[in-house]
Amino acid sequence: MDKTIDFLLRRLGAIGKLxxxxxxxxxxxxxxxxxxxxxxxxVAEGSTSSSCCLVxxxxxxxxxxxxxxxxxxxxLHMAGDIPDLHSLHLPKMDHSLVATAPAxxxxxxxxxxxxxxxxxxxxxxxxxxxxxxxxxxxxxxxLMLGQAxxxxxMAHLFCELYVRSRLVGLNRENSFALPISQIAIADMxxxxxxxxxxxxxxxxxxxxxxxxxxxxxxxxxxxxxELGMFDSSYLHIMAGVVADQASREGTR
Amino acid sequence: MDKTIDFLLRRLGAIGKLxxxxxxxxxxxxxxxxxxxxxxxxVAEGSTSSSCCLVxxxxxxxxxxxxxxxxxxxxLHMAGDIPDLHSLHLPKMDHSLVATAPAxxxxxxxxxxxxxxxxxxxxxxxxxxxxxxxxxxxxxxxLMLGQAxxxxxMAHLFCELYVRSRLVGLNRENSFALPISQIAIADMxxxxxxxxxxxxxxxxxxxxxxxxxxxxxxxxxxxxxELGMFDSSYLHIMAGVVADQASREGTR
DNA sequence: CGTTGTGTTGACAAGAGTCAATGGCAGTGG
DNA sequence: CCACTGCCATTGACTCTTGTCAACACAACG
Numbered sequence: 001m002d003k004t005i006d007f008l009l010r011r012l013g014a015i016g017k018l019x020x021x022x023x024x025x026x027x028x029x030x031x032x033x034x035x036x037x038x039x040x041x042x043v044a045e046g047s048t049s050s051s052c053c054l055v056x057x058x059x060x061x062x063x064x065x066x067x068x069x070x071x072x073x074x075x076l077h078m079a080g081d082i083p084d085l086h087s088l089h090l091p092k093m094d095h096s097l098v099a100t101a102p103a104x105x106x107x108x109x110x111x112x113x114x115x116x117x118x119x120x121x122x123x124x125x126x127x128x129x130x131x132x133x134x135x136x137x138x139x140x141x142x143l144m145l146g147q148a149x150x151x152x153x154m155a156h157l158f159c160e161l162y163v164r165s166r167l168v169g170l171n172r173e174n175s176f177a178l179p180i181s182q183i184a185i186a187d188m189x190x191x192x193x194x195x196x197x198x199x200x201x202x203x204x205x206x207x208x209x210x211x212x213x214x215x216x217x218x219x220x221x222x223x224x225x226e227l228g229m230f231d232s233s234y235l236h237i238m239a240g241v242v243a244d245q246a247s248r249e250g251t252r
Numbered sequence: 253m254d255k256t257i258d259f260l261l262r263r264l265g266a267i268g269k270l271x272x273x274x275x276x277x278x279x280x281x282x283x284x285x286x287x288x289x290x291x292x293x294x295v296a297e298g299s300t301s302s303s304c305c306l307v308x309x310x311x312x313x314x315x316x317x318x319x320x321x322x323x324x325x326x327x328l329h330m331a332g333d334i335p336d337l338h339s340l341h342l343p344k345m346d347h348s349l350v351a352t353a354p355a356x357x358x359x360x361x362x363x364x365x366x367x368x369x370x371x372x373x374x375x376x377x378x379x380x381x382x383x384x385x386x387x388x389x390x391x392x393x394x395l396m397l398g399q400a401x402x403x404x405x406m407a408h409l410f411c412e413l414y415v416r417s418r419l420v421g422l423n424r425e426n427s428f429a430l431p432i433s434q435i436a437i438a439d440m441x442x443x444x445x446x447x448x449x450x451x452x453x454x455x456x457x458x459x460x461x462x463x464x465x466x467x468x469x470x471x472x473x474x475x476x477x478e479l480g481m482f483d484s485s486y487l488h489i490m491a492g493v494v495a496d497q498a499s500r501e502g503t504r
Numbered sequence: 505c506g507t508t509g510t511g512t513t514g515a516c517a518a519g520a521g522t523c524a525a526t527g528g529c530a531g532t533g534g
Numbered sequence: 535c536c537a538c539t540g541c542c543a544t545t546g547a548c549t550c551t552t553g554t555c556a557a558c559a560c561a562a563c564g
Contacts, residue, residue, distance in 0.1 A: 010553070066389070066481050070399035072450075086388075089381040094388055094486045096285050121370075128380050129341040135387035136346055138394060139316070139326050145397040146442025147322035181510065190398025192553050197512065229318055234346045260528050401519070449544060473563065 002032060004056055004106045007080030010168045014237055016126045017131060020235070025116045025123060034062075036099040043097040049087035051109045055079050058103025059180060062189065064095040070191050076100060076135060076161065076180075080168045085131050088113060097116040101214075129172040133236045140234045145190050148229065150199040153189045155228030162218055163232050179214030184204035256283060256308055256358050259332030262420045266489055267385060277368045277375065283358035288312075288351040295349040303361045305314060307331050310355025316347040317437065325440040327389060328352060328432075329412065332420045337383050339448045342366060353431040354465075386487045392486045397442050400481065401452040405431035405441045407480030410461050414470055415484050420479070431466030 012018055013027070030055065036042055043049055045064060053060070055077050062083055065071040074095065077083040084097055088110055117124045120249050140160070144153045165176040186196035203209050208224045210217045219222060257279050264278070283306065284491055295318060297303055305312070307329050322478040325422055326347065329335040336349055369376045388410055391415055392412070396405045417428040438448035455461050460470045460476045470476060 023302050053360045062391075064395055066395065066399055068399070068481075072398040074394055089377055089390065090384045090488055092485070092489075093490070095391060119372075124376070125341055128383070131380070131384060131387065132338045132342045135390060136342065137381065138346060138387060138390035142326055142394050143316055143318065143324045144262045144395060145394060146324040146439075147320070183510075193510090194554080195513085195552055197550095200294075201512085219422075229320075233344070236342055236344070238348075240374060307506055381540085435542075445542090446522080450520095453544085 004033065004054070005029065007056065008054055008082070011080035011125055011230055016032050016129055016238065017122075018126070018234065020125075022123050025120055029108055029116065030112050034105050034107060034250060036103050036105060037044065038099055038102050040099045040101060041096055042105060043087070043093055044064050045093050045096040047093050047169065047238075048091045049084060049093055050091065051107045052082050052087060053084050053097060054106040054108060055081045056104040058099040059178070060097060060103050060105065061100045061184070061188075062095050062097055064100045065092055069241065070185045072190060073100075073184060074141070075134070076169060076184075078161075078165060078168065082130070084126060086134070089149055100184050101160055110191055117127050129236075135236045136236060141188075146230075150189060150191050152194060153191075154185070154196070154227050154232050155208065155224050157185070157188060157228075158211075158216055158218065159225050159228045159230035159232075160235070161216065162221075163235060163237075167235075167237060174219070175215055175217040177214060178211065178216045185211075256285065257281065259420050260306055263332035264378055264382065266419050266492065269374075270378070270379055273372065274372055274375050274378075277372055280335065281360055283360045284366050286357050286359060288355050288357060290354055290409070292351045293348055294351060294357060295339070295345055297345050297348040299335060300343045300344050300364075301345055302343065302358045303364060303496065304339060305336050306358040306360060307333050308333065308358055309428055311352040311430070312349060312355050312357065313352045313436070313440075314347050314349055314471050320446040323385055323439045324442060325352075325391070325436060327386070328415060328436075328440065330413075330420065331422060334382070338386070339377060343425045352436050381488075383496060388486045388488060391424065393440075396480075402441060402443050402447060403454055404480050405443075406437070406448070406451050406455060406475050407460065408482050409437070409440060409480075410463075410468055410470065411477050411482035411484075412487070413468065413469070413478045414473075415487060415489075419487075419489060426469055426471070427469040429466060437463075 009018065009023060033056070042053055042060065056192055057079055058079045058237065060083055061073045062075050062077075072197055075083065081166040083133060084093070087093065089109070137160070141154075144156050148156070161178065162171065162176060165171045181198065182196050183193050183202070185194040189196055191199070200211060205222075207219050208227065209219055224230075257491075261270065261275060261278060285308070293311065294305055300452065309331055312329045312333075313325045314327050315323055315325045327335065334346070334447075339345065343362075352419065368401055369379065389412070391433050392408075396408050400408070413430065414428060416469045420430055434448050434452065435445050437452070438445040441448055443451070452463060458475075461471055
């Protein structure tokens with residue numbers, strides 16, 4: 001059996017209840033696999049989308065560049081995420097979807113998704129909920145962008161990615177793969193690359209976290225979370241999953 | 253007949269098609285009116301919400317404060333907006349809803365909304381779409397917070413509010429009421445109040461816009477939009493409405 | 505073996521925050 | 535009617551975070 005939908009089931013199972021029929025509906029979704037290389041644009045700003053992109057491996061981000069040439073990355077997505085689920089009801093893209101690292105994605109047509117939604121009110125609610133959690137993550141990033149300084153923003157980013165990657169079983173002990181450039185990090189944090197580099201060195205020096213050869217290692221979770229003022233509740237992970245994590249690491 | 257739902261119909265009509273039955277369903281929604289004074293919290297962070305808040309008059313915002321005491325305002329809402337529509341599927345609030353200016357709101361129970369959604373697939377899609385547009389506005393703000401300097405951020409904010417207030421018929425020629433403090437403006441822009449004040453004076457001096465006695469007057473739309481790198485497409489206003497506006501002011 | 509993208513460093517400039525003080529203005533209570 | 539109070543807008547001086555420019559090292563890659 002194909003594993004493509006597996007991570008999606010994991011993610012949806014972590015943010016809501018999935019019954020057997022819903023699982024079957026999801027597993028039987030038709031898709032088209034596609035391999036994308038680093039920097040490749042998957043969906044362009046301004047284009048009209050007729051399918052959604054499920055991330056299977058690697059990393060993908062949503063971003064937009066200003067006329068000044070400055071780029072802001074709004075979100076970073078990993079296996080199980082559907083970064084452009086919103087295109088279902090907002091087909092005209094107001095930003096673009098780009099591979100941050102080599103990635104594999106599965107393209108699922110809007111028609112197929114709509115067909116599933118018509119058959120299951122609970123899945124409709126769950127996917128709606130997923131887009132709302134996406135928006136909650138935007139708020140969390142906005143909060144950091146507007147009110148926190150660079151070290152806190154970076155700490156927060158690493159915390160979020162750590163929790164999310166563990167959610168879908170992508171991390172190894174206290175580390176996870178993040179094969180992206182410091183340029184990408186800087187564009188998420190809203191800083192220059194030079195400043196992002198210095199901020200990273202600062203975190204390294206404090207032995208809170210390390211990021212080298214495409215892998216983030218969390219050295220002191222509690223201090224990192226404190227610096228980043230990280231509270232995972234905005235990820236709206238269901239009780240069981242949160243508890244599990246909290247007990248292991250003292251996330252909250 | 254009660255006018256409470258009117259602005260909601262205007263807003264939803266501007267972002268999608270509303271047929272007669274959908275209008276009837278919306279108009280017959282039960283609600284409870286409430287008057288809130290400036291600074292009053294309507295829904296608290298951490299609380300579990302069982303109703304949604306439709307703004308009828310005045311202004312309301314969503315915000316969160318960090319442990320540092322810094323507050324970020326995520327969005328500002330006017331008549332016709334349902335700022336916490338997301339609470340329908342994400343009842344645990346990860347931020348709070350506060351009156352920025354004296355306001356009247358209508359509280360509509362989740363049960364009543366769910367009842368309407370069960371009866372209309374088109375309304376389900378439209379309200380989902382509304383929450384997605386909300387998220388698109390977050391992305392636009394993030395872009396400015398992360399990549400633009402204070403004057404551009406302020407210009408962008410005024411542009412957005414101008415377009416949105418006109419959408420629901422709240423503006424008068426080239427101005428609209430905005431009875432909020434510069435402190436609130438600063439917390440939206442992610443700057444200190446001192447810097448927001450100086451930035452405002454800068455815009456005044458350039459005769460792009462004015463903001464005094466609770467009213468914003470747009471003096472030179474085109475230059476203001478250029479400074480704010482404003483492109484209204486993220487508001488996802490339907491073609492007819494956009495065209496009307498564009499023809500009047502050259503929004504794009 | 506050059507090319508290219510990336511990480512790193514230093515020096516300097518500029519944007520933005522902090523602190524402190526002042527003045528205006530509306531509302532309050534005597 | 536007037537002192538008093540609190541909130542808000544405004545200003546100046548100073549500090550600090552962050553951006554810019556430029557240079558260089560290094561690894562991956564064709």
